[in-house]
Amino acid sequence: MTNQKIAVQDTYADDIAICYGCGRNNQHGLHVRTFWDGEIGHATFMPRPEHTAFLGIVYGGLLASLIDCHSLGTAIGAMYDEAGRELGSTPVITCVTGNLNVSYKKPTPMGHELTLQTRVKELTEKKAIITTELFADGIVTVTGEVIAVRVPSRMVTGNTD
16 A cells, blocks of 8 residues: 555645645645655655754754654554555544654754654554654654554544534
8 A cells, every 4th residue: 555656645635635735725835745665664854944943954843743743644544554454545544743852962963964864653443653763864863753643534624523
């Protein structure tokens, strides 16, 4: 069921693809794109000058946002896989953040493409525990753990049916 050619976020319905972190329909957003290969969620991101915290250092809040959205994308990809379904097939599988824990190991330097690698630590029908490593120039600078909670798609779209 895994398809690394399609980003998980590219399968989100237009009306919910507005998240600042990963929504393709948010023109000012970060546009995080997660590629799930069946074992690891992969993403890359190039910080822009406005993502600076201190001279030459990436803003920590941005790094937490990258980990958050990428972890949810990984959880959703893994849940589709576990169900034996194609990404984006209905009924839609979607998650929200139940918990986000980020540890800053070293300052993350500007001027490097950031790479995120995410693994599923635990997966049930209702939640996933996801661990992420964020690399800058091959060095782990941030780690994170996210509890992704599965919610009915109607909660996200506002549909009360």
